[in-house]
Amino acid sequence: MARMTMIEAIRSALDISMGRDPKVVVFGEDVGYFGGVFRCTAGLQQKYGVTRCFDTPISELGIVGTAIGMAAYGLRPCVEIQFADYVYPAYDQIVSEAARIRYRSNGQFTCPIVVRMPTGGGIFGGQTHSQSPEALFTHVCGLKVVVPSNPRDAKGLLIASIEDPDPVIFLEPKRLYNGPFDGHHEQPVTPWSKHPLGDVDDGHFTVPLGKAxxxxxxxxxxxxxxxxxxxxxxxxxxxxxxxxxxxxxxxxxxxxxxxxxxxxxxxxxxxxxxxxxxxxxxxxxxxxxxxxxxxxxxxxxxxxxxxxxxxxxxxxxxxxxxxxxxxxxxxxxxxxx
The missing domain is CATH 3.40.50.920 (Rossmann fold)
Structure with missing residues (x-):
């Protein structure tokens, strides 16, 4: 067991998944060299190389569209949308392509992608960095939608999502990234602060999807x-x-x-x-x-x-x-x- 923030738990989940399965790739805006705007992917490019963890242009449609093609080819992409508010250009790819591939192909193809997104407010990000769009995805047949509330669940649910054969929308509440959180914050949580929040298993484990x-x-x-x-x-x-x-x-x-x-x-x-x-x-x-x-x-x-x-x-x-x-x-x- 280790004391981790949610950011550290997410990073651990990505690290373990990439280490166990060479088909897992991680990409998105600034996730490679920089390690992501919230540092969830810090160190992964240095450890696994630029072909496994890499930066993309500022194109959410391109990020998700590329991930869908990779998944159809046999890879397991886990992509980051920098803020949930930015996902809308990619919404058509998620709804019309990722969510339907299994059904359109009569089971010949699946789409094992994970779309990670920081969601919700709490950092004074304003209208374009603070939205909670989960209902837009729960309406779509063929998707799975996950929202963790603590570091242990974040790690176990993310590993389970990466290993799932179908597309998963993984929403990460920004106010819980660094903790501790007692329900009473009246000031934003500094994204780069270091405050342990929970005990998390060091190794591989999963939290089953679909269980409250x-x-x-x-x-x-x-x-x-x-x-x-x-x-x-x-x-x-x-x-x-x-x-x-x-x-x-x-x-x-x-x-x-x-x-x-x-x-x-x-x-x-x-x-x-x-x-x-x-x-x-x-x-x-x-x-x-x-x-x-x-x-x-x-x-x-x-x-x-x-x-x-x-x-x-x-x-x-x-x-x-x-x-x-x-x-x-x-x-x-x-x-x-």
Whole structure:
């Protein structure tokens, strides 16, 4: 075991995957010599050479399109989009090509690519460095969508994603990159700070895709969340004293519906928390699933705590985020309903 930040855990996952399988290649903007804007790929080019870890032009469409061609040829590309906000030029390649290759070829070809992206706010990056676009990908059949909340999961989920035969969108919450994070930061986390956050196995291991984790046992209300908001929900539960069961979904697609149904059927109440905007956010799908599968167990309306329905507000970043106070208010309302 070693103490690692999420950045270090991601780097370890890439290193182990490249060492185990020569077909794994890593590329993207500044990921080679520079080691990535957040240093997730630092040292990989020096260790594995410029044919295994290399820089690309500033062309997200080209990065993903090249990865798809490599995957069809038999390689396992793991590419970095420098910020999730930059993925939109590549969206057509992801949706129309990567997600459909298995089906269009009747299983003759697969597309084992991973598209890594820093997601969410917390560094005062403004409208073009802070978005949470997970719902755009959970709508697409043929993709898998992963959002880790801690270093150990980040490493195990990333290795599992690289070894998966189908395309995986791997969203890395920037506020968790360097930690520690207790749900209460009111200032941005410095990207290059060094603060150990969690114990992580040194060697190869995987965390299975499609399996949620109960981060906090409880019997009064279920909180469904992922990424940074896991820590915010834990802080809200501590401060309100409400016996909340907090489910870290980890994989949004495929979703661990059995874990959700079991928990909500036990508690009878449900609060959904995510950083992205409210309307058509992934929380809407969660609320619909809970209503469909747990209706006769519900003792209160399902609540959602999310970002605002507005373009990302640079100056009001810390008001935009669901914090422990907003989540706590939702927990109290749900318990009183």
């Amino acid at each position: 984790e109960i981060r906090r046992q409880g019997s009064a209300v279920t909180v469904l969340t992922y990424g940074t908001m896991v820590h915010v929900a834990e802080a809200a539960a501590r401060e309100t004293g409400i016996d909340a069961e907090i489910i870290d979904l980890r994989t949004l697609l495929p979703l661990d519906l059995d874990c959700i149904v079991e928990s909500v059927s036990k508690t009878g109440r449900c609060v959904v928390v995510h950083e992205a905007t409210l309307t058509s956010g992934f929380g809407a799908e969660l609320a619909a699933l809970v209503q469909e599968h747990c209706f006769y167990h519900l003792e209160a309306p399902i609540a959602r705590v999310t970002g605002w329905d507005t373009p990302y507000p640079h100056a009001q970043e810390w008001d935009y985020f669901p914090g422990p106070a907003r989540v706590g208010e939702a927990l109290v309302r749900t318990m009183e309903a």
